[in-house]
Amino acid sequence: MLALATAALLLSGCAQLGYLAQSASGHLALTRAARPVDEWLADPTLTPRLREQLLLSQRLREFASRELALPDNNSYRRYADLQREAAVWNVAATPELSLQLQSWCFPLMGCVGYRGYFDRQAAEAFAATLAAQGAEVQVYPVPAYSTLGWSAWLGGDPLLNTFIAYPEGELARMIFHELAHQVAYAADDTEFNESFATAVERLGVQRWFAASQGQGAAAAWQRYRQGDQRREQFLALTLRYRQQLDELYRSTQPDEAKRAAKQALMAQLQADYQQLKQGEWQSYAGYDRWFAQANNASLAMLGTYNGLTPQFERLFAARGQRWSEFYAEVQRLAKLEKSLRRQQLQAVAASP
Template sequence: MRQLSQIYLLLLLIAPITGCSTFSYYSQAISGHLSIMLRKQPNTELIANANTPPELRRQLLLAEQARTFARHELALPVGGAFSEYVSLGRPWVVVNLVAVPEFSLSPHQWCYPVIGCQAYRGYFSLNEAREEQAGFQEQGFDTMIGTVTAYSTLGWFDDPLHTGFTALPDDRMVALMFHELAHRVIYIKGDTVFNESFATAVELEGLRLWLQQTGSEEGFTQALKRLQYREQTLTLVRHASQKLHHLYEQQESLGTPTLRARKKQLFDELADAYAGLAEQYSAPGPLGSPPVRLNNAHLALFRQYNQHVPAFRQLLKESGYDFGEFYRVTKALAGQSTTSRDAQLQTLSERFVEYL
C-alpha cells in the first residue's frame, strides 16, 4: 500500500471524543503520533555526529538536497518538513485498513472532525487493525490491511523523515518526500481520490525533474519502468472494475451464489492478467508479486491513488510546467462541485498522452 495522509492525528488533540471504541482508537493514534514527534532529531546534528552510520548520513544529506529542490523547483511549501529524523525500527509507520461491501467498489468511509471522511483507517497497532478488520469481515465486507510507509499532517506539524523513508532506494525516498509535501498544497475534505491522485502526479513529475537534474540515467530508466507498470496495471484494474460494477448492479436479479461465483471468476481473470504483465518486469508491481489474491478493497485502494493521475499530469503540462500556476489552477478546480471537477478531470485524462 502506498503512503496515505492522516491529518486527523493532530485534530484528535482538540476534538470531542465519545464512545469507548472511539476513545480507544483515538488514544492509540495520539500516542503513536506523539511518540514519533518526541523522538525526532535534527538532520544537521545527525549529519555532524561522528557516530552516525555513514549510510544514514548520506541519506540525510540526500534528503536535505531533495528539500531544497522541492522548495525551489517544485514550489512546494517545505517549511521544516523532513528536517528531522526518527528511527522507527521498522520500514513502515502505520498500517491501514480498507473495507468494501461484498458486492460494491465503494469503500467504507471513516469520518473525522474537520477533515471529513476518508476511505481508510490508520493504526499504529497491527493487532488493533486486525480487530476492526474482523468486525467488518463478520459483516461480509472485503477487507485488506497494508503497511503505510508515511503519512502527512498537511503542514500542521513538521513531519519528520524516518526509517520508512530511508528503507527505500534513493529515488523512491525522494519521490515519497515530494508526494507528502504535495499534500501541504491542497486537501479536499472527504475526497481521497482527488487528494491522492494530485499528490501522486506531483510525485511522478517531481521525480522526473529530479532525476534529470541529478543526471541519474539508471534511476530515470527504472522510474519509467515503474510508471509503465503502474499504467498497465491501472488499465487492467479499470477494465475489471467496469465488469464488476456491471455485475454488482444485478444484485436484485442474480442470487448471491451466482454473484459470488461470477465475482470470483472476474478476480481470477484479473490476477491471471496481472501475473502475465508481471513477467515483463523484474521488480514487484503495484499489486504485489504474483500470485496475488485480490478483492474489492484492493481495487478500491489502487483506484484512489491512480484514478486522476493522468488528468493532473495533463493539467501540469497545460500549465506550462509552472508548478505555481499548476497549484493555482488545481485549487480553483478543487473549489468546484464534485460533479464539475470530476467531469473536468475526465476530460483532461482523455487528452493525456504519455510523454516521459
C-alpha cells in the first residue's frame, strides 16, 4: 500500500489542513517510535517470539536485495510497536451503482483510490460523510504502507507490530510488496502500482521458499501454500461477482432493476462463500470480516490490487525472469500516459 502521509506534507489550502495535520503528525510519530532491529535484539527482556520474528525479518530483508534486486536501504531494518492493530485505516468509496472508486489527488503522487488515516475514528468520520452523500464506503485496516523511499531521511519505512507476527510466508509477502513500491511508481494509476507490487511479492515468496533449507522450511512452505490457495479461491470467487456487477452497472437497465439485480448477486456471493467456507475450507473463518462488509467499495479495491498481476507475471517471464530487466521495463511503462501504459503492458506481457 502506498502512503498518503508523505504527499500530505506537501498539501496546502484550508480544505486540506485537517488531513495534512493528521497525516504529518501520524507519520512522524510512527517513524519516531522505530528503533534499529539490533537495539531490540540486544534487549534482554525481548520475548523469544518477537526475537525470532525480527531475526527472520532481517533474513528476508537481505534476501530481498540480494536475490530480488529490491532496494538496499534502511527500510525494514528498524522496528516500532505502535500499540494498535493497524498502521493506518484506509477509506474507499464508490457510487451505489458503480465500481468506479472515488479518487483523491495529491502533489507528486497523483490521484489514488483511497484516503488513509492514522486514527480509526477519523477514518470512520470521513467515511460517514461520504456515506451521507450516497456513496458505498469501506474502512479497512492497513498493516503497512510504503513512502516510496521518500522517508529515507527519517530512517526509512519500519517493521511494525501490525505485521511482525505474520507466518513466514506472509511476512515475506509484506516486505517484498512494500519494497517493490520503491522500484516503480505511476502517478494516477493505483491498479498498476499495486498489481506490480503484488506480482513481486508472489514471485519473491516462491524464490524465498525455493532457496529455504533447514528445519521447518517444508512446513512453512505448506502453510503458505494452504493460505495462498485460499487467497486464490477467494479472489476467483469475488472477482467473478465483481465482473458480473460491473456488467450490470454498465448496462442500460433502469436503476431500480439494477438495484434488484445487485441485491440478488450480493446474496448469491454470500451463499457461495458460505459453501466454500463450510466445505473445502473446513470452517476456516479468515475472510469472515471481509464478507461481513462486502460492498461495491471492497470489490473495487480487490480489482485495484490484483487486476494487472497476471500481466506483470507474464512480463517477468518474458524478460527471462531477470529482475533488473523486469524492473527496467516496469519503470519505462510507469512513465507513459495511462492508456498507452496499459496497451504496452498487455503487448509486452504477451510477446514471446
